[in-house]
Amino acid sequence: MTKTLKQALKTHFGFDGFRSKLQEDVVKAVIKGDRDVFVCMPTGAGKSLCYQLPAVLANGITLVISPLIALIQDQVDHLRELNIAACSINSKLPAGERRLILTDLESSSPRLKLLYITPEMVASPSFQPCLTGLCNRGLLSYLAVDEAHCVSQWGHDFRPDYLKLGLLRARLPGVPCLALTATAPKNVQEDIMKSLQLRLPLSFVTPVFRSNLEYDVIFVELLPNPYVHLHAFVKKALGCGIVYCRTREGCETVAHQLTKLGVLAKAYHAGLKAGDRSEVQNEWMQGKVLVIVATISFGMGVDKANVRFVAHWNLAKSLASYYQESGRAGRDGLPSACRTYYSRKDKEQINFLIRQEIRRRQEKRGSAKETDKAAITDFEAMVLFCEQEKCRHAIISQFFGDKSPNCAGACDFCRNPKVVRAQLEKAAVLSTRTVAAQSNKPKGPFGFQADLYGGGKTGYGFERYDEGETGSGEEDTGKRKKEFSDLFKKQMKLRKVINPYCPLRDADSQKIPKLTVKAREHCLHLLEEALHGHQGAEDAFNSDTQMLAVDIEFEVFKNSKSANLYKAAVLKKVGDMKKEPTSSSAAGTSGANGQMNSIKSGEVQSKVKEEASASSSVSCSEELQGFKPASEVYSMKRKRIGAGQRGSSDPFLTAKELLKASASNKEDRANAAAVSMNSPTKGGKAKSKKQQMLAEAAKNTRNISQYFAKKETVETIQTEPQEQESTSTASAETASVSQSAETNQCLDTEGAETQDVILVERKCEVVTIDDGDDKNEEEQTHETTTLDLKPENDEPSEDGSRAADSSSKRVTFNPKVQQRALQSAKEPPKSVTLKEAADIVVHYLDPFYTQGKFATKELFKSFARYLSHLLAEGRSQGKVQVKAEAKALIKKFFSRVQRCESETDWKHLKRPHGSKATESKE
Numbered sequence: 024m025t026k027t028l029k030q031a032l033k034t035h036f037g038f039d040g041f042r043s044k045l046q047e048d049v050v051k052a053v054i055k056g057d058r059d060v061f062v063c064m065p066t067g068a069g070k071s072l073c074y075q076l077p078a079v080l081a082n083g084i085t086l087v088i089s090p091l092i093a094l095i096q097d098q099v100d101h102l103r104e105l106n107i108a109a110c111s112i113n114s115k116l117p118a119g120e121r122r123l124i125l126t127d128l129e130s131s132s133p134r135l136k137l138l139y140i141t142p143e144m145v146a147s148p149s150f151q152p153c154l155t156g157l158c159n160r161g162l163l164s165y166l167a168v169d170e171a172h173c174v175s176q177w178g179h180d181f182r183p184d185y186l187k188l189g190l191l192r193a194r195l196p197g198v199p200c201l202a203l204t205a206t207a208p209k210n211v212q213e214d215i216m217k218s219l220q221l222r223l224p225l226s227f228v229t230p231v232f233r234s235n236l237e238y239d240v241i242f243v244e245l246l247p248n249p250y251v252h253l254h255a256f257v258k259k260a261l262g263c264g265i266v267y268c269r270t271r272e273g274c275e276t277v278a279h280q281l282t283k284l285g286v287l288a289k290a291y292h293a294g295l296k297a298g299d300r301s302e303v304q305n306e307w308m309q310g311k312v313l314v315i316v317a318t319i320s321f322g323m324g325v326d327k328a329n330v331r332f333v334a335h336w337n338l339a340k341s342l343a344s345y346y347q348e349s350g351r352a353g354r355d356g357l358p359s360a361c362r363t364y365y366s367r368k369d370k371e372q373i374n375f376l377i378r379q380e381i382r383r384r385q386e387k388r389g390s391a392k393e394t395d396k397a398a399i400t401d402f403e404a405m406v407l408f409c410e411q412e413k414c415r416h417a418i419i420s421q422f423f424g425d426k427s428p429n430c431a432g433a434c435d436f437c438r439n440p441k442v443v444r445a446q447l448e449k450a451a452v453l454s455t456r457t458v459a460a461q462s463n464k465p466k467g468p469f470g471f472q473a474d475l476y477g478g479g480k481t482g483y484g485f486e487r488y489d490e491g492e493t494g495s496g497e498e499d500t501g502k503r504k505k506e507f508s509d510l511f512k513k514q515m516k517l518r519k520v521i522n523p524y525c526p527l528r529d530a531d532s533q534k535i536p537k538l539t540v541k542a543r544e545h546c547l548h549l550l551e552e553a554l555h556g557h558q559g560a561e562d563a564f565n566s567d568t569q570m571l572a573v574d575i576e577f578e579v580f581k582n583s584k585s586a587n588l589y590k591a592a593v594l595k596k597v598g599d600m601k602k603e604p605t606s607s608s609a610a611g612t613s614g615a616n617g618q619m620n621s622i623k624s625g626e627v628q629s630k631v632k633e634e635a636s637a638s639s640s641v642s643c644s645e646e647l648q649g650f651k652p653a654s655e656v657y658s659m660k661r662k663r664i665g666a667g668q669r670g671s672s673d674p675f676l677t678a679k680e681l682l683k684a685s686a687s688n689k690e691d692r693a694n695a696a697a698v699s700m701n702s703p704t705k706g707g708k709a710k711s712k713k714q715q716m717l718a719e720a721a722k723n724t725r726n727i728s729q730y731f732a733k734k735e736t737v738e739t740i741q742t743e744p745q746e747q748e749s750t751s752t753a754s755a756e757t758a759s760v761s762q763s764a765e766t767n768q769c770l771d772t773e774g775a776e777t778q779d780v781i782l783v784e785r786k787c788e789v790v791t792i793d794d795g796d797d798k799n800e801e802e803q804t805h806e807t808t809t810l811d812l813k814p815e816n817d818e819p820s821e822d823g824s825r826a827a828d829s830s831s832k833r834v835t836f837n838p839k840v841q842q843r844a845l846q847s848a849k850e851p852p853k854s855v856t857l858k859e860a861a862d863i864v865v866h867y868l869d870p871f872y873t874q875g876k877f878a879t880k881e882l883f884k885s886f887a888r889y890l891s892h893l894l895a896e897g898r899s900q901g902k903v904q905v906k907a908e909a910k911a912l913i914k915k916f917f918s919r920v921q922r923c924e925s926e927t928d929w930k931h932l933k934r935p936h937g938s939k940a941t942e943s944k945e
């Protein structure tokens with residue numbers, strides 16, 4: 024049998040052998056068909072083949088259940104490329120195609136080998152006749168359930184429709200069933216086998232340990248510049264990779280920052296058009312784009328073997344998800360790096376969101392469920408992964424019920440425990456500085472209380488809360504259940520929380536004697552209501568409001584000495600909020616945002632500057648993917664603008680007050696700008712069509728300048744993405760934070776307030792420049808724009824950065840600014856030195872080097888030298904022209920040369936005359 028199997032493997036799939044003994048064993052067990060099979064193998068181990076090969080060799084059809092249409096599509100495409108008859112019936116299929124498939128399925132000897140289908144479709148009445156027909160004619164060879172962990176309510180991706188698969192399995196008694204998953208801790212494995220009603224299942228479970236993956240955890244709040252840190256990590260990884268962010272905006276920001284630092288990175292998230300998404304994915308697959316910065320919507324089913332790193336810019340929602348996501352690295356077995364950037368803020372936010380989601384689910388359902396706790400414990404496991412002084416591989420392995428593996432230095436702890444400890448200690452210091460020490464219990468880093476997680480440094484402590492009757496009489500399981508149940512009770516006692524999903528911050532704190540959790544919850548509710556009033560009727564209690572209320576409540580809690588004072592302070596806030604009109608008469612959501620900003624800005628003022636740069640973890644979260652529909656997503660916009668934040672002191676200032684106060688100091692001005700950017704213009708005028716289009720354009724991250732091309736009075740200051748922002752993270756925040764709102768506001772040329780807004784914005788920019796060390800760069804940019812008043816086209820710029828990135832656009836209509844820019848253009852530019860020319864050249868050339876466009880580093884250097892001389896040679900011209908020329912030359916070069924292999928490649932290259940023309944259209 025082995026020989027024929029190997030032959031079939033070669034003929035149909037082109038493989039010389041099985042990937043592993045395990046893969047071979049599974050295939051054989053499936054083909055034998057006397058028992059059901061359960062497979063748990065890590066991502067990339069080759070699970071699909073375990074049913075695909077048997078399917079090809081069988082007479083009938085294999086029904087494959089898979090959770091996502093996109094995943095199915097990938098599989099079907101792949102099989103078709105191999106000339107294997109596979110297809111899918113799903114809701115998106117045109118009626119004609121569906122008909123064809125059904126006709127084939129009804130024929131006496133169907134051509135089809137594999138039929139992929141979602142669990143929803145398999146349960147749908149319209150599919151039943153087909154299924155029954157196949158079954159009655161003995162044409163169903165196997166039933167394969169992919170991503171089988173979705174069936175378990177203990178798992179991290181539970182899908183109710185998967186539960187119905189148990190019934191399906193029961194309906195097909197004679198058909199061998201195969202369940203596959205990559206990520207299932209012991210209790211989930213048991214749950215899968217039970218829920219799917221597998222018959223005498225044979226279990227094939229690989230240890231989760233993957234020795235080629237190197238794990239480490241970096242505490243973001245300790246970094247002077249997280250983006251620079253990430254950039255260094257990417258560079259060191261020597262290859263392509265994925266950076267996961269929780270939010271779309273986070274993706275955009277990180278991609279932009281990386282690109283700015285010289286590594287071509289592109290964002291990928293559900294907010295992009297499908298076409299753009301697949302383009303980004305393709306570019307990344309082909310290695311044209313080195314880094315894809317994505318929400319977790321990216322990755323399932325993406326089969327790229329040589330992913331050299333996976334970085335989590337935000338914490339994953341559970342350790343199981345983290346294992347799966349990080350496991351996309353190193354599928355080729357070569358060393359690859361998996362890094363998590365961890366922060367207390369991130370932890371708190373996700374924790375909040377999870378509890379929020381559970382609360383919502385419970386409200387909908389009207390009751391609590393034991394499994395609700397799984398989400399929390401899984402997340403706590405993720406937190407432990409980051410906060411424990413322990414081998415990271417060991418933590419993962421134990422989570423999945425395996426023994427501790429031999430890590431052999433494949434994690435930061437095993438490489439150097441001292442470094443890990445030092446980091447934890449620093450974080451703990453930072454934490455006690457920033458978090459008011461209300462509790463005298465010793466706390467770990469970021470307020471982490473080891474005993475809340477049962478076990479702290481040495482213990483394991485995150486077995487599932489498992490009281491369901493799993494039927495397994497095993498002593499071990501029973502013991503674990505009891506342990507965990509005790510642990511859970513202990514936790515609740517420690518926290519003194521009536522409701523385990525209580526959203527209060529530091530709910531367990533007894534800082535204020537006699538103040539009960541219940542009273543605090545009541546106050547929180549009052550605050551929510553008051554904020555809700557601000558928000559306008561449209562958007563009832565969303566998580567923004569709640570999150571904000573939680574923050575305000577905590578602020579009051581922190582600053583009150585007695586229960587009475589606390590209550591009085593809350594009531595005062597509530598009263599003020601009710602009295603206080605929103606900063607605009609229209610009281611739209613953006614008005615409320617303005618309000619929120621001013622509150623926020625006070626709230627976070629004391630935080631260290633570095634924290635501001637961990638922007639993605641705090642800025643506009645819009646989706647905690649995986650457990651929230653897009654419509655319900657959390658979108659607390661902490662419109663922070665870095666250093667400017669420190670200025671204001673009253674957390675309850677309104678936007679207007681803040682604006683008034685702002686005249687006094689620079690930093691406040693920056694603040695005011697951010698606030699005013701987000702308040703609607705006077706009178707809440709209806710938007711003109713153009714405005715709407717522009718807003719739309721801004722939303723679509725397109726180049727909005729195209730709309731201004733013909734209008735003389737309105738001019739565009741258009742800057743290049745790479746240069747427009749100062750390199751200080753503070754300004755990066757400003758730009759990303761104010762993007763679409765800013766664009767919207769600036770477009771209202773009639774509104775008097777708009778002019779103010781723009782003026783403030785300019786001031787804000789000046790502040791930014793003063794703060795950063797990139798003054799020249801910024802000024803140069805203005806010069807560039809003066810020379811180039813024409814809008815740029817929408818193509819990516821030559822240096823590989825994306826011109827279409829809206830976060831990097833800045834539009835202004837302030838004539839003074841325009842004048843200033845024009846004046847500066849009249850002054851003769853200073854000619855560049857060779858060193859300056861070299862800097863410019865390297866800046867533009869580096870992305871090409873990163874993309875592997877040079878055969879050797881020497882060639883890259885040599886070419887850079889050549890270009891620098893060419894540009895600096897005996898010409899009196901300013902940086903701006905040199906930049907333009909450099910870009911033009913490089914573009915020209917790569918239009919002729921695919922990859923630079925030798926010095927003769929640049930023989931043809933001469934300095935262009937009239938660089939302007941060369942640059943704009945080529």
Ligand SMILES: Nc1ncnc2c1ncn2[C@@H]1O[C@H](COP(=O)(O)OP(=O)(O)OP(=O)(O)O)[C@@H](O)[C@H]1O
Pocket residue numbers: 038039040041042043046064065066067068069070071072204205324326
């Ligand atoms: N015997 C084999 N020899 C060589 N390559 C193989 C073999 N079996 C599978 N592969 C390849 O390994 C890669 C991973 O396989 P597959 O996608 O099935 O992994 P998986 O375990 O299903 O991962 P995931 O959990 O992400 O779905 C694919 O590119 C596949 O073609």
Ligand SMILES: [Zn+2]
Pocket residue numbers: 413414415416417430431432433434435436437438
């Ligand atoms: Zn280790």
